Amino acid sequence: MPKAAASTKCKTEPQPKFPSSLPTWADDTELVGLVFELEPTTSTSLYSQYTIGLHAWFLDQVRQLNPELSAYLHDGESEKPFNISALSGQLLASGRQLQLEAKQIYRWHVNALSPRVLQFLKQWLTELPQILDLRDAPLQIKQVSIAHPSATYAQLLQLSPEKPSNVNFSFVSPTSFRRKGHHFPLPVPVNLFHSYLRRWNDFSGMPIEPEPFLDWIDEGVIIHQHHLESMKVAAGKRGSVTGFTGVMSCGLSKPALANSEFTQLFYALARLAPYCGTGHKTTFGLGQTRLDWVEPEVSSPIQVLTNLLGERIDELTALFTAQRKRTGGDRTDKIASTWATILARREMGESLQVISQDLEMPYATVKTYVKLARRMLRTLTL
Known part of the structure; x- marks a missing residue:
């Protein structure tokens, strides 16, 4: 046994x-x-x-x-x-x-x-x-x-280089900022470091007054070289985003280096970038950032496909917004963006079930919206 x-x-x-x-x-x-x-x-x-x-x-x-x-x-x-x-x-x-x-x-x-x-x-x-x-x-x-x-955030702050050095940022997924109610697809240093400072102030326990630091950034950060490409992408649950990918190298001017506290924070925020990402909609894959020089790839079929969807959403949003304003529709921007997103994704072959789940909207509502969007589009093209 x-x-x-x-x-x-x-x-x-x-x-x-x-x-x-x-x-x-x-x-x-x-x-x-x-x-x-x-x-x-x-x-x-x-x-x-x-x-x-x-x-x-x-x-x-x-x-x-x-x-x-x-x-x-x-x-x-x-x-x-x-x-x-x-x-x-x-x-x-x-x-x-x-x-x-x-x-x-x-x-x-x-x-x-x-x-x-x-x-x-x-x-x-x-x-x-x-x-x-x-x-x-x-x-x-x-x-x-x-x-x-x-x-830890304290460790990022303590790791300043012994000698001033340039910082390379590689934006490996589409990246964008919000500025005056619109997308802003350029890594202007003030926007870049404001993005990182917001996360730092929220989570580090060592908040910094934004205005003096960002004024210092505006005066003292020098862009040495860049290789950037813009694109229109669908991002998040509704609408499209004008973003950029590519690489940028920047450093500090000699007058800026005289402020040792802000210089230390400059390098700490640069080291934070790979963790927090850059710009907005980072929880949906945008703004992924690396601290090295990674040459952007030639536009791949995936980028072309993603760009196609983003451009179509943007095109439909503009058409629907203009038409609703002419007919006195309320909640114009939000409804137009939602209709455009649903119709563009349906045109790309996605099922209404998947779209309703992604947008967290009832299936019947999504089905109604796509019918209304198609009807309006036919009216506009007659």
């Missing part, structure tokens, strides 16, 4: 352990960047605005483990203590959708900017699901590792 029992035991398949190793960090950590290695279970198509699905999946993971944090991330202050990237890897254009290839590895970044989010991540990694369920494109989570080292 003991032999039979031993034989039975040998035939039992061992339960897979995942993950085999977990990233760790000190308890006082305030910042960390994680990268997930993902593998599609089969080759499958993916809709062009899939970053909304990544955003929703991550927040649902938060909700399951920490409803209080989930509510804060949904409804809290305007500066969010996390951001995510789009997928990087062998993404191909297939008609008006994207194609994920089986047995290919795709990478996805999640960055945390506050101890509350770090505490969630530490717990979450011990209970991580094996599958990232991105609608009809399930991705197996193969590995998680640290992309940006664990740090």
